Amino acid sequence: MLIIITxxxxxxxxxxxxxxxxxxxxxxEQYHQEASQVLGIKVPNAENHPTENLNRRSACPHCHTPLKAWHNIPILSFIFLRGKCRFCHYKISFTYPTIEILSGALVFFIMWHFGINAFSxxxxxxxxxxxxxxxxxLKHFILPDVLTLPLLWIGLLANSFYVFTTPVFSLWGAAIGYGTLWFTFWIFKIITQKEGLGYGDFKLMAALGAWFGFQSLLFIVLVSAVLGILFALLLSLIKRKKHFLIPFGPSIALTGVLYPVVGHELTYAYFSSCT
Ligand SMILES: [Zn+2]
Known part of the structure; x- marks a missing residue:
């Protein structure tokens, strides 16, 4: 069963x-089209008909040859094709098999650790x-609303059935998660006149607060801040530049995966040692 799920x-x-x-x-494409309509002028890249959609057939990004079904088998196709397009020999990004392996590994670990149930x-x-x-x-420095907002709703709705926490803790988690980063953003902006965070970060933090309740935010905010600093140090060593953009979303996301595995116990151990 575990193998099939993986x-x-x-x-x-x-x-x-x-x-x-x-x-x-x-x-x-949507932003450009909206801008074009609002401003009433022709905005570059604003096509009348969208050129991209999520359900078109996959094609090589380089030579645009449509791919056959057997070119699309996760992981295996990458190995058989030796990481190259079969038609133009363009190198296929390592991101593809990495994401597939990561998805399989995370779900395998969750099901093995927590059992096969609604929680997992x-x-x-x-x-x-x-x-x-x-x-x-990481690639575009955005956390799209079409992903963060449904994630928030799924967390709130799941907890209406007490899956991870109570509905009340979930609701407060969303509000405090958003508020914590919102306050940090404005304090930083008033002091430095710079924007250190994006609104997508607030929404992602709100979503995690909704999933795990407000008690989880102590761990999630602190650990994601530490991870963010480590990530920034690592990037500054690699890039050797003084000023560059650092996305905070990956640090929040990683903490969201860590919380149910280690954060939950750590948080409760911390609070019980206080009393
Ligand atoms: Zn190709």
Missing amino acids: IVAICIGSFLNVVILRLPKVLD LLLSILCFFLIVLTVID
């Missing part, structure tokens, strides 16, 4: 690749969202 998760990982690749382009199913859905958000934020 194979399904790897196939879902393959779909996540499609979302990661195409969603930013779909949104970009919901946690797997959370992981899929967090994988997509992480890669899109």
Whole structure:
């Protein structure tokens, strides 16, 4: 059973690749089209008909040759094709098999650790969202509303059945999660005149607060801040530049995966040692 679920998760990982690749382009085309309509002028790149959608057939990004079904088998196709397009020998990005393996590995771990139940199913859905958000934020510095807001709703609705926490704790988690980063953003902006966070970060934090309740935010805010600093240090070593953009979404997302595994126990151990 665990093997079948893992194979399904790897196939879902393959779909996540499609979302990661195409969603930013779909949104970009929508923004340009809206801008064109509002301003009443022709905006560059504003097509009358969208060129990208999530359900078109997969094609090589380089030579645009449509791919056959057997070119689309997760992980295996990458190995058989030795990481190259069969037609133009363009190198296929390592991101594709990495996302597929990561999806399979995370779901395998969740099902093995927490058992095959509704709790694990919901946690797997959370992981899929967090994988997509992480890669899109790394590549484009955005956390799209079409992903963060449904994630928030799923958390609130799941907890109306007391899956991770009580409905009241879930509601307060969403509000305090959003508020914590919102306050940080404005204090930082007033002091430095710079914007250190994006509104997508607030919404992702609100979503995690909705999933795990307000008690989880102590762990999630602190650990994601530490991860964010480590990530920034690592990037500054690699890039050797003084000023560059650092996405905060990946640090929040990673903490969201860590919380149900280690954060829950740590938080309760901390609070019980206080009393
Ligand atoms: Zn090609």
